[in-house]
Amino acid sequence: MYMSIWCHNLNLSSRSLAIALVACVTLVYFSYSFNACLFASLSRTLQQSNLRNLLTLPQRNDTSSSSSSSSNNADASTTATPSTTNATTTPPTHPAAQPLPSIDGAPKYQMLRQQGLRPSRHLPDTLIIGVKKSGTRALLEFIRLHPDVRAAGSEVHFFDRHYQRGLRWYRHHMPYTIEGQITMEKTPSYFVTKEVPQRVYHMNTATKLLIVVRDPVTRAISDYTQAASKKSDMKRFEQLAFVNGSYAVVDTNWGPVKIGVYARYLERWLHFFPLSQLLFISGERLIMDPAYEIGRVQDFLGLKRVVTEKHFYFNATKGFPCLFKSEARSTPHCLGKTKGRNHPHIDANAIERLREFYRPFNNKFYQLTGINFAWP
Numbered sequence: 001m002y003m004s005i006w007c008h009n010l011n012l013s014s015r016s017l018a019i020a021l022v023a024c025v026t027l028v029y030f031s032y033s034f035n036a037c038l039f040a041s042l043s044r045t046l047q048q049s050n051l052r053n054l055l056t057l058p059q060r061n062d063t064s065s066s067s068s069s070s071s072n073n074a075d076a077s078t079t080a081t082p083s084t085t086n087a088t089t090t091p092p093t094h095p096a097a098q099p100l101p102s103i104d105g106a107p108k109y110q111m112l113r114q115q116g117l118r119p120s121r122h123l124p125d126t127l128i129i130g131v132k133k134s135g136t137r138a139l140l141e142f143i144r145l146h147p148d149v150r151a152a153g154s155e156v157h158f159f160d161r162h163y164q165r166g167l168r169w170y171r172h173h174m175p176y177t178i179e180g181q182i183t184m185e186k187t188p189s190y191f192v193t194k195e196v197p198q199r200v201y202h203m204n205t206a207t208k209l210l211i212v213v214r215d216p217v218t219r220a221i222s223d224y225t226q227a228a229s230k231k232s233d234m235k236r237f238e239q240l241a242f243v244n245g246s247y248a249v250v251d252t253n254w255g256p257v258k259i260g261v262y263a264r265y266l267e268r269w270l271h272f273f274p275l276s277q278l279l280f281i282s283g284e285r286l287i288m289d290p291a292y293e294i295g296r297v298q299d300f301l302g303l304k305r306v307v308t309e310k311h312f313y314f315n316a317t318k319g320f321p322c323l324f325k326s327e328a329r330s331t332p333h334c335l336g337k338t339k340g341r342n343h344p345h346i347d348a349n350a351i352e353r354l355r356e357f358y359r360p361f362n363n364k365f366y367q368l369t370g371i372n373f374a375w376p
Helices: 002-010 014-068 071-078 082-089 107-114 136-143 167-172 188-192 196-203 216-228 237-241 262-270 283-288 290-300 348-369
Strands: 126-130 149-151 182-186 208-213 278-282 312-315 320-323
Touching: 126 136, 126 188, 126 196, 136 149, 136 182, 136 208, 136 283, 136 290, 136 320, 188 196, 188 262, 208 262, 208 283, 208 290, 216 237, 216 348, 237 348, 262 348, 278 283, 278 290, 283 290, 283 320
Parallel strands: 126 182, 126 208, 149 182, 208 278
Antiparallel strands: 312 320
């Protein structure tokens, strides 16, 4: 009606009216097309944003679930300790902040990711807590041949040096694992550090503990040999092991001697953990018959005996067992050059005096463990 009046008032011809109608239709068409394109662009933007959220969400969930889904981590998440509250002083790098493929590129884990499975980090189920210079590195390298054992490559020193950083920081230093695998860490100084047993207990009361022990006299000499290799002007062993240059009084404040009083440190651990959660490995037998000791370790951890004598060969030059292959290398090799060092000559009288000093402590250790290691 309004169009007719408008056309009548303007005295437009029928041709002019047709042109006007075409112009109106064209205007409506372009307006509709513009709005449709704008709506489609907004929709694509929202879809891409949601897709990115879906892709990043599993990483965040993976990190949080790794601390709550594992029963081994339950005590750590519910126990209020200074380590968890002080973590903000040195902000840890959150695991989710790093893309998983760059952390572990092993073909096995790449295949699992392709199948939609995501390995995650967990606090350790098992700790190799000592004893220094008794064979802890050999034990770690031998047991990690097992496909169900994943271990931190280096000593993390969380419980003795970095406890204030918190359990989240500690977990970030653990390897990625899948369901059914054991997470392991080795730091020999844990055994002799006073605060560590309680701290481990607060993390997880069910932690399994591996302790490699060795004749304390031989262990002390090995400890000294390592230190002397780094310091050319170091005093002779006999001068450091005894007070005033006489063999009458043993210097119990000297580290290499002090560590060998195993019973003193073990009593601290037994205050928090039952003997059933501790496995003692003979350092001497680990060298002479590694398959036997590793078999005991696999049984203790509830693992199938996969690592056997076929994995080892004895290197007569080093006087040490070597591996036909390892987790990192598929070719035969021995542990590093720092293992199997030749010990310096020590006065026989000094050795005998040290054996006399350690004898009552060794007997106490035998009683606590229920094992006679038959040290001289």
